[in-house]
Amino acid sequence: MQGPLRGPAEAHSQALRPLSFDRPLHAATARLTAGISPAALMLAHVDWAHHLLRSPDKQAELLRKAVRKWFRYADYGLRACGDPDCPVCIDPLPHDKRFAGDAWQNQPFAAIHQGFLLMQQWWHSATTGVEGVSKHHEDVVSFVTRQLLDVVSPANFPLTNPDVLEATRRQGGMNFIQGAANLYEDWRRLATGAPPVGAEAFRVGRDVAITPGKVVFRNRLIELIQYAPATDTVYAEPVLIVPAWIMKYYILDLSPENSLVGYLVGKGHTVFVISWKNPTSEDRDLGLDDYRRLGVMAALDAVAAIVPKRPVHTVGYCLGGTLLAIAAAAMARDGDKRLGSLTLFAAQTDFTEAGELMLFIDEAQVSFLEDMMAEQGYLDTRQMAGAFQLLRSNDFIWSAMVQTYLMGERRPTIDLMAWNADATRMPYRMHSEYLRHLFLDNDLAGNRYAVEGRPVSLRDIRAPVFAVSTIADHVAPWRSVYKIQMQTNADVTFVLSNGGHNAGIVSPPGHPHRHHQIATHKEDENYVDPDTWQAAAVRHEGSWWPCWQGWLVGHSSDRVPPPATGCAGKGAGKGYVALKDAPGSYVLEP
16 A cells, blocks of 8 residues: 655654754764764664574574684684695685785785684674564664774784885885874864865866856756857757756766766757755755755756757756656656656665665664754765765775875875865755655655655656666665666666766766666566666677767757857846856855
């Protein structure tokens, strides 16, 4: 049976509790715990510990595994004494590169990291497969245990890391002096709110986000940028891009050589992009539907006025893609036929398998975040960035710290890294509704999400869909993105690219080591599960951008002279005129 209809205002009313001692206390606690709910962690660990204590078979199994691992380790140690090149007793996981260097294969460092990997494997067995523990609590306990083990990895300490020891010998200890200087500089920039070292080389409007264009519309939430044509003729149907407001829009317009906007304009497309305002405490009551109305729909109205009587190719990235899918479903329900196609980049529409982000989302955690956001009016950039970094702590935290502070070497800053540091805030009401309606309750997939008081269904979408996912995406796992194929009544062309949530999307032609798989599922064809799809889909070397651009051309009509920038109108507010050069002013707000 379908659950009760829920709208964004209903979720917000739940969060608007009268002020009391609870909310300030929870908010103060949240500032100390980086937004992680102690109650959520405690509940997960109590559930695990209780069931483990009541499972003598599991305890016996863990004891047997511990004994076997000790014997394996002892046998390895004896063999290594006589043969330093003897095979290891355990291999790291494929994504674990901490011990991949040649120096780690020499003794005693090989024995040190082998012991650590065996211990890590045993703890994985201890925190998983305990009968009676809820799946969510098991995931939380396993994740927290993995984080704690990563802290004590031998790679993180000078005396047990052969690369650090070699750098110390070679430099006479100057690596630690330089590392201390790096630590002070990073602390100073963090304390003063300055961008990280190297980001100053990628100034918005000078080095990145430099594709020529004009801001042709502005309201309290968005600036709409119309890019100048680069060809004598253009495809008649314009392209409207809806980025995620969790970060600045210019990830799609980075340097000239990897700008998706520049690529499309160069191929003869008329491109519009939404640039979201960076909200402050004054925007605390902006809800998810405000982002739909003042964002997607307001931009679509402007594009339809500037390029009239033409269907619009719409593109949504991450959270922007989820919102675009909601808007498209509402438009289909109401008979609005302005959409020519729907492209989704790493965007989820069903959150039952939303990956490790679900570790931070349950009732206790969401309530805790709501209290914190209610005090300040938004979710701070540091609190959000911390959660994403924890998902890949080896890459984003520990390996970076080892290289910067122990080796004394800074990684070169690239445009994507500078963009990643240019984070944005999330309004209190919107983020609460987003977490509750989409992540926690999965209302969109359950046909319970309400727009203007009535539910919407993705099944109403008939416009062709092009969905892009990336195989190493920790934010929007590709199997979760894949579900769009069984949620719409449309032809869906699905792409699985290598790379992660950002690098897999910013994948221009000529980028080395890129490949992707692509296949189209017709609306009247039987469902194909993701693993079967992956086994059968055609693999191509190189970027997926040309495939998508060719798909856009296949769903476009003739080429025409470029439209004017903006358009005049009769009456106040009906015209769309050039207000400012791209990239506009909203993207520059700190």
